[in-house]
Amino acid sequence: MQFFTLKVVGIHQETEDAVTVSFKQPGLKKIKYLPGQYLTLTFRINGRRYIRPYSFSSAPAVDANLEVTVKRVPGGIVSNHIIDKVKIDDLVEVMPPMGDFILNEEIITTETHIVLWGAGSGITPLMSIAKYALHKGIGGHVTLVYGNRNAESVIFQDQINALSAGFQNFSAWHFHTQLSVSPGNPYLVQGRIDPNKVLAVMHTEGVLDDTIHYICGPAGLKESVKAALSALGIEGKNVYSEDFEVVRNPADFDGIVTRMVGVTTNGERTVIEAVKGKSILEAALDAGIDMPYSCQTGNCLVCKGRLLKGDVKMIGVEKLPDGLQPDERLLCSSFPLTDDIEIQVDQ
Ligand SMILES: Cc1cc2nc3c(=O)[nH]c(=O)nc-3n(C[C@H](O)[C@H](O)[C@H](O)COP(=O)(O)OP(=O)(O)OC[C@H]3O[C@@H](n4cnc5c(N)ncnc54)[C@H](O)[C@@H]3O)c2cc1C
Ligand code: FES
Incomplete structure (x- = not known):
């Protein structure tokens, strides 16, 4: 396996427990990646080598740097190391980008509605896909459905606001289990992501005929979104999902x-x-x-x-x-x- 060494050029605190790490693209041999793919970082911690994948939160041809966004996992070795120890000018060894949770441009037309379903840190590949699709004019409308505990735990709130302000064909739904502000906004909903509620609104707007869905979040989210889509007859080949963690029976x-x-x-x-x-x-x-x-x-x-x-x-x-x-x-x-x-x- 070929490895590259990247230099950290920025660290941005997104929320209390999530940071974005920006790496400089190498001068000569640029790292090519597709929106939705991940970068595998390696660290030596207490004498042992640890390897972890992190989805790109940056989008190719949109963001100059390569960026990953890491959420702290309680007791987690690498997420805590990145958040607490990694600093600007550090050199980090990485593997080439990988992953098949990518925009399938072959089946996306200018009418296709791209629907992105995510919760917590599952937003990272969805952000990359959203920025790329909107900036490159891929697909028709882009909808983000994003679940969090409350407004403080929303990663990329500024970037989501910027996409809403900059692109008329972008909309974002937020579901908060602990809603801390008065919901005068129909797109801010109390509770866990309710796929049926979102899909019912899309149905009345007539935008479900040509849709492609990307899901990234806990297993429960994936199952509930897939069940709701299947009830509407949306085929499996138009539904993609990414797992950050495997849940074994x-x-x-x-x-x-x-x-x-x-x-x-x-x-x-x-x-x-x-x-x-x-x-x-x-x-x-x-x-x-x-x-x-x-x-x-x-x-x-x-x-x-x-x-x-x-x-x-x-x-x-x-x-x-x-x-x-x-x-x-x-x-x-x-x-x-x-x-x-x-x-x-x-x-
Ligand atoms: C394809 C892919 C893309 C990923 N992209 C991102 C990303 O963009 N941002 C991000 O923050 N993470 C992402 N992850 C998760 C990341 O790779 C690590 O698994 C995570 O940071 C935990 O590593 P750790 O060393 O801190 O925890 P570990 O020391 O490995 O684990 C500690 C404990 O936490 C549990 N655990 C492991 N992973 C998770 C998790 N994701 N959520 C909750 N509990 C967990 C383990 O079961 C274990 O009990 C991705 C994973 C995959 C497979
Ligand atoms: S580490 Fe990726 S398939 Fe086993």
Whole structure:
């Protein structure tokens, strides 16, 4: 895997617990990315290397710098490190942009209504998509439906206001679970995102015939939006979603117990203990092996390894990404099923 080194040129406090980090584009070889993709950052913290993906909040050809926006996860190693420790002029190692949560320009016409559904930090790729679509004139109308606790926790309020002021074909709905201002505005609603309410208004405006939907937020949001869209007959191919975190069903772990696993990287074999509930990737990282990975949600293929012997169960992966050979497994989502597992990782 090729790595780049980027220089931090700006840090902007978005809310009490979210910051935007701006990186300078390299002078010679610019980093190309698509709106909705993510950048994978690597840090060495307390002697161990940590790798985490962050969606671009900047938009290509709109923003000069490469920007990611990070929300603090309580107890989270990397989000807290970025928010508390990273400063201007730091150099950060990154992987090339990845991700398929992107504007599908092939099926978007000048009439297509682009609807962006997000909550909390899930706004980041949606912001990139919104800015790009509006500035480049892609699609017809762009609607953002954004859920937060209250006005103080809204990331990018200024940018959302600027898009509303600058583009007549942009509208934003805000849902706040703790509404702290008087709702004189029909687009500011108390409670969690209610897809049926938004879609009912769009229906009366007749704008549901040609729509494309992007969802980024907790699993509950994805499920409720998908259910509401499906009830209206909006096809799956026009509905895209991005997961920041994988939610695994405890029932899937029936039959998984702690087992020893042989892992060979760079010609060196190590036997690791995969404690029940930990993926083979997590167990190898805990054992101090420098493993390749990025998303940890079964999407990017970076963690793939060859299963030479034994059997594993892949858990939490809805659909296997293209490009996996029959003997390859995604180690971030693989859990041991037998005692004779041998895995080889080509770096
Ligand atoms: C494709 C992709 C894009 C992403 N884009 C962004 C982004 O734009 N902005 C952003 O802030 N984050 C984003 N994330 C999440 C980010 O990569 C990290 O997972 C997150 O910052 C937590 O890392 P950590 O090291 O602080 O927490 P860890 O130390 O890894 O985890 C600590 C605990 O928090 C839980 N946890 C992990 N991730 C989350 C989460 N996202 N929300 C709540 N609990 C969590 C874990 O289960 C664990 O119990 C993205 C993730 C993916 C897969
Ligand atoms: S780390 Fe991305 S698929 Fe496993």
